[in-house]
Amino acid sequence: MLAKLFPFACLIVAACSFSQVATASPQYVGSEVCADCHTEETEAWQGSHHDLAWTDPADGHIIADFSGTEFSLNGVISKFTQEDGQPFIETDGPDGTLTKYPVAGVIGITPLQQYAIETAPGHLQSFDVTWDAFGEEWFHLYPDQNLKASDGLHWTGPYKTWNSRCAECHATDYQRNFDPATKTYDSTASEIGVGCESCHGPASEHVNWASDAPLRDPSPDLSPLGLVVDYAQGNNETQIQQCATCHSRREPLLSGSPMPGTPFHDAYRLSTLRQGLYHPDGQIQDEVYVYGSFLQSKMYQKGVVCSDCHDVHSGNRVAEGNAVCTQCHNEVGNDRFPTLPLAEFDTPEHHFHKAGSEGAQCKSCHMIERTYMGVDGRRDHSFRIPRPDLSVETGSPNACSDCHADRSPNWAARQVARWYPASDKRGPHFSQVFHAARQGDATRASDLIDLALYEALPGIVRATALDLLIPFSSKEIADRTAGLLDDPDPLVRVSALALQRGAGSVNLVSRVLPLTEDTSRAVRIAAARELLGAPIARLPERQEKSMRIASQEWQQSLASKFDFPETQMVMAGIGLRTRNFDSALASFREAVAMDPQLVQSWVMIVRIQAATNRTDAARETLKAALALNPGDQNLLNLQRQLP
Template identity: 45%
Template sequence: MFRMIGSLLCAGALAAVAAATSASAQDTSQAAQEVPEYVGSQACVSCHEDAAENWEMSHHAQAWRMPGTDMLVGAFEGEVFEHDGMQATFTTEGDARIVTVLEKDGIERRYTVHSVGGVTPLEHLILETGKGRMQSFDVVWDVEQKAWFHLYPDQDLPPQDAYHWSGAYKNWNARCAECHATGFEKNYDFRTKRYASTQVEIGVGCEACHGPGAAHLEIVQEGATPPGRYAVALNDWGFSAEMGDPQEAMEQCAGCHSRREAFGDGNPLPGTAFADAYNLAMLRPGLYHADGQILDEVYVYGSFKQSKMHDAGVTCANCHEPHSGALVAEGNAICTQCHSEAGNPDFPTLRLAEYDSVAHTKHAEDSEGGQCVSCHMMDQVYMGNDWRRDHNFRVPRPDVSARLNTPDACTRCHSDEDSDWAAAQVAAWFPEGRWRSPHYGDVLARGRSNSQATAGELMALAQDASQADLVRATALWLLGPGANALDLAELGAFLEDPDPQVRVGALDALKERAAVASAPYLIKGLNDEVRAVRIAAARAIMGQPASRMPDSLRPYVGQAYQEFGAMVRNQLDFAEAHLQVAGYSMVAGNIPAAIASLREAVRINPQNVQAWQSLVRLSAQTEGRAAAARHLRRALRYNPEDQVLQQMADQL
């Protein structure tokens, strides 16, 4: 059994995945026969005219479109775009739109535009490159300026780079389509390296949120749904998603509006709990600043979960009209529907006060500084011209920014001043303000630098019930080896926390402890009702070497492999998945399987130096210096500046 995970991704033994997950696959197949069928958004229009009218012009409806006269207006008239040795020419031949790309390596190819992602402020070309692959082209159309621009002008992306537009990280099937389509299935074949992706409809249609509509039509047309026909739970109107419940509706939004790891092959059945379909990203370096502000593109949900508004029960629909996606009010009125002297009876804990006034904003009424969002929702540009606001709704803390070197709302406008100046100004304006309170960002920043030295602080933050659940979960996730210095029972107590993300964080911490002591907690996590927690426990169990596996844990190893295998079989086109399997294979002692997985990881992403380093080392041990040297030459061809690889070459 310990060698089973190492066999999962061997080129000739993919059947091991099916064997490990046959029961799960059978259950999924059975369920697929018993859920209502999708009927398409047009079946909804005649009865729901107002909702349909709002939806048809929304970013959701136009998230993915086939080329038409209403898009790319002014483009494909012979324009030539050049960047970093690459040249793209945009022409029209009949009804087809053609991109001729001369790459910086001198190879020229012609592509027909398959479809278009997005509507404004940019339109993104999706090109077919063979084997069912759809790729997101890096040169995009600025709708307002009517001009082409490159999404990543400062990056050197030759054709062999995984981040080149034709590489794994720009693959539309795996990285984008799920959130731009309805009823999407990726359908990647690991053996042939082909995609056979399908969807019910391109664009985010009615059923993407409400669920398949066949049962609803039966109720409307026939008066009732035949008893027992569907095994999945449906609401009174025949839908799998209960959009009338604010929290369930928000989780439906979060499935796409979040940075997360997906467990399935495409869109989960609407109504599936978020943590049963995804693992939400922690506030980790590279994604968020240490104080929780957005850094990379994290798609809102992780930011919003840090906010007091989230804790008070505010949801997306309180500010956004669900079908159009537009704000329900303009300017400061979107905030004063709650934050005012009158308040909002739906949120009785709000402090009643006047906020839309110079007395509060300290800025002129019609100025930029007088807008609530300028101070409480700083924006940042992604994809060249697409501004996104941070949904943390934070109180400006220039004092924290001064300590942690993070973005500061004050000095964004007052660019001639620094955060220390801004902190003094805030203190003068609000002598009893929230700036006097400790901020979790300070603890997370210290935890990022040295988790062992700050283990006590991280633990205290995780135990602070007044903090947002995602902050508490991140504190646990950051513990790492620092978890060894903490009380085991106190760590295990987090497995009773009502928030699944906190339980995931606890298991990340517990995997650092000796399995002989942590086994009861790992077993508890493996049998959790929530899938994200079970997978976290499975990873913790699979990371235990056989020599140190306590007898109490051994009966659960197969269950852990099955839980992990059911997920990883949907990620075989991700280099990260193969790298994980390689690690578990090494723990299990199956070195040939680890090498096979590492080879696949570097095939998908030749810039993954961690995989190359492990591959060279294992090859040297098992195949000899000549084999290791061959891998090292290839590694350096793709990563000539990597110092570790260069040192390895000097030592061979």
């Protein structure tokens, strides 16, 4: 049944025709129009990281030295010059040849400034040699990688394509508009940079309201002020999820900027606390952009929102140093948070460091800092209590060892225990189970289930426990976690769906099918994915309709990301599950055309060719794969297996 609802021909049509561009009122008017009335907000915003997230080279925001400077790495000399006011970068292009490009876009301002290069009409790539705003020098974002032009991670590769990987969070009303037939972009934005309408939504009806003109779109979805987002009347999630649109590690489900106010799980699938992204205890490891950390925090659970600490227009903190924290964490507390312990925290009796020192800063202990993009320090927003004892057990870092790098975690754990001998903050922690599960310890499966069912834990932790159960999938696990398909948190529901693969076909269909009508698009898409290939002969009309709609949403989501090698891998997997081997081959080939280092795709192409009696073609494919990935053990093993 679902295979009929998911024909591959439809995917190609959807890829060409699907668009998120809204045509109805209200319309985007631009930040300059907003500035006419909102002068204070505009003054705070101008020059901010949002304002300067993406600017035109002619706007005068370039801070790098384009006076003929050079940067050399791995034999490639990049030159930075200027001619008649136009900055140029000469470097190795898509074919490895030194090519001179005009700078097409300026990205950011501090602590680094990056530059976008147009390698084909409308096709922008983010260049890896970047300007250190404070060190005032050129540096490479990935100096340890010797990447050639044929590598997918080279600056000309698909993972550095500005149109698909970055622009959405650096522009207002951005639409990718990728054409898979011609492999070209016709991307659009109402304005580059994160303008007023990136957060408040298209303002044409608000302008009408302000001028006492009748609203052309008297939609109940608009606020009384004619805006699509009403932060004054919204709940905490209205603001937090709007910020999370960009400040999160996630998979997009749409083809560009969602309409402001769109629920997060209708536009994205949030990454859980995966290995490589987060440490076992949930501390940041890779660049995860705050939201996944904040969801783990007690502050989030108690109702703190982004604007409690950050001015939403300038992006600056609302106070300096510890004053950000002590606006609530003090002897009198804050009426909004009645459960706050009333005590003085900015004192040596609490932090055991000299007043005014680095160790006395709240952020030093409760917001570890990690540096990304070479020079960009980011703070962990889970606001956790330091647990050096967990470092000993799980290898997770701790704030004490960040400063006292010459001392062991054991030393730090003993010191904290002396300071707080009666603390109740050193009990069992989910990281102990996560660490063991990451090592493949199947004996911890029951503990993972217990964590997933424990409603007092943050949803992102519970969802991660479910993800870690996938390798141990069984009917028992599917049965014990089935109730989580109705969990209030969409992130938990998404992760719970995958475990129903072990339930048996009858139970899988009966449990998963209702979620094709879920309130969140991410859940509906996940349900459609799990039902692919399920033995469904006939459904009542309502259920068939909901499954068809969910399948179409999945199609549209995939079609919006046809320029991602990862999407091509998903498409190939669909081809394999539906036994459409020609389609699987086509997608695997597209994946390696984008990223020649996807060895897994090369292996699958060879195996499909060999299994379908195309041995000569398999040998030629393997030869091409080895030429691009010399010495790869997987390919060499496959070579020995071919007849």
